[in-house]
Amino acid sequence: MKIRITQFKSKIGASKAQKKIIDALGLHKLNQPKIHESTPEILGMVRKLQHLVKVEEVND
Secondary structure, eight states, rough: EEEEEEOOOTTTTTHHHHHHHHHHHHOOOOOEEEEEOHHHHHHHHHHHTTTTEEEEEEOO
C-alpha cells in the first residue's frame, strides 16, 4: 500500500529533528505531495510530523 504525504504547514519553528525528517521524506514545498510505500519507518516519521503533514492512502 502507498500513501500520499503532503506538507500543509511551514517547518519554521519546528525542531532540527523534525526538519531533517521533512527533508528525508522529500517534502520541499508546501502543498506538494510525495508518494511513499507504507512501511513502519515511513509511518514513524509521519507520526512525528502529524501536526505538519496530511496523509492519504493511494489506491494503485
